[in-house]
Amino acid sequence: MSRLLTYGVVGSGWRAEFFVRMARLLPDRFAVSAVVTRTAERGAEIERTWGVPTARTISELVAGPGRPDMVVVAAPWQVTPVAIRELVAARMPVLAETPPAPDAAELRSLWADVGTSGLVQVAEHSPFMPAHVARIAAVERGAVGQATSVQISSTHLYHAVAVIRRLLGAGHGEVTVRASTFTAPLLDPVSRDGWSDAPAPAPAATLLATLDFGDARSALYDFTDNQWHNPLRANRIVVRGSNGELVDDRLVRFTGPRTVVESRLVRRQSGIEQDLEGFDLDHVSLDGEVLYRNAFVGARLADDDLAVAGLLAATAAWLHDDGPAPYPLAEASQDHLLGLAIQEAACAGEPVRTAREPWATRD
Numbered sequence: 385m386s387r388l389l390t391y392g393v394v395g396s397g398w399r400a401e402f403f404v405r406m407a408r409l410l411p412d413r414f415a416v417s418a419v420v421t422r423t424a425e426r427g428a429e430i431e432r433t434w435g436v437p438t439a440r441t442i443s444e445l446v447a448g449p450g451r452p453d454m455v456v457v458a459a460p461w462q463v464t465p466v467a468i469r470e471l472v473a474a475r476m477p478v479l480a481e482t483p484p485a486p487d488a489a490e491l492r493s494l495w496a497d498v499g500t501s502g503l504v505q506v507a508e509h510s511p512f513m514p515a516h517v518a519r520i521a522a523v524e525r526g527a528v529g530q531a532t533s534v535q536i537s538s539t540h541l542y543h544a545v546a547v548i549r550r551l552l553g554a555g556h557g558e559v560t561v562r563a564s565t566f567t568a569p570l571l572d573p574v575s576r577d578g579w580s581d582a583p584a585p586a587p588a589a590t591l592l593a594t595l596d597f598g599d600a601r602s603a604l605y606d607f608t609d610n611q612w613h614n615p616l617r618a619n620r621i622v623v624r625g626s627n628g629e630l631v632d633d634r635l636v637r638f639t640g641p642r643t644v645v646e647s648r649l650v651r652r653q654s655g656i657e658q659d660l661e662g663f664d665l666d667h668v669s670l671d672g673e674v675l676y677r678n679a680f681v682g683a684r685l686a687d688d689d690l691a692v693a694g695l696l697a698a699t700a701a702w703l704h705d706d707g708p709a710p711y712p713l714a715e716a717s718q719d720h721l722l723g724l725a726i727q728e729a730a731c732a733g734e735p736v737r738t739a740r741e742p743w744a745t746r747d
Contacts, residue, residue, distance in 0.1 A: 528625025541723030
């Protein structure tokens with residue numbers, strides 16, 4: 385039986401609502417102690433619409449008998465490092481939304497202040513997506529031999545880099561980044577706010593970048609404006625290795641003399657046609673081996689929500705010494721550093737080489 389994780393939330397915007405919703409959907413696993421809002425008016429609105437208590441300050445949130453197990457920081461980029469420092473000073477574990485700081489200078493400053501505290505995790509949920517969990521597990525089991533390159537076109541900057549580095553096993557070494565931006569017409573029918581009813585295509589920018597990690601490891605980054613929501617641009621991922629490659633859910637690999645075999649990652653999805661279990665993801669398997677199993681069956685969660693729930697569950701295990709750190713500040717800092725380098729290379733029109741930073745481990 386998993387222990388209940390109680391957390392406060394700093395912020396009341398779109399990403400903050402994800403964490404409040406998890407507590408509402410999975411009340412046996414997660415509970416929100418309070419949400420910090422700057423004004424009483426916004427607090428009253430949150431209490432009415434989200435059904436959770438609010439506080440005006442972090443000090444109020446972490447004081448007294450209602451002190452949570454940890455605090456989620458889902459605030460604007462400029463506010464996030466300030467809130468992290470205040471929470472660490474109060475000896476409160478933190479799960480901060482991405483990125484943990486707005487730029488490279490502030491990443492270094494934040495690391496200098498809290499990097500060795502062991503209290504800061506970052507809410508990068510992309511590697512916790514069910515399909516990515518299965519892909520990572522397949523690659524770590526040697527499905528493609530030595531992973532040498534990743535091509536990803538799905539999400540942007542630090543989110544994509546987090547998946548790339550995890551699949552390649554890339555650490556914190558120097559990286560050479562090259563990037564270019566291209567503009568072309570694209571119909572944009574759906575945004576975060578829903579259907580746009582756009583009458584015709586409009587100019588959309590696509591950013592292409594290559595990342596050279598050294599040691600025979602590289603990546604291709606491909607992202608188009610609003611690709612998260614636009615159904616006319618599909619998600620794509622390729623992981624190439626010394627013995628084969630994984631293209632989305634299709635695995636091709638060498639298994640012996642003159643033998644190349646093909647397999648697929650298979651989702652078992654209940655609730656389709658005469659299946660009366662209810663619509664839910666059960667598991668993702670490869671050749672009969674389950675690589676991802678839904679720990680939240682019955683909650684009917686979409687993949688993005690499953691990733692958030694999985695991140696929270698991993699954070700709870702870390703807090704209780706039952707599992708590894710889910711996504712430490714050092715990893716988040718490295719991923720955002722490379723995301724910034726992608727943007728810099730695209731703007732400058734010339735290669736950018738990142739250096740080893742203070743958060744680098746011996747890799």
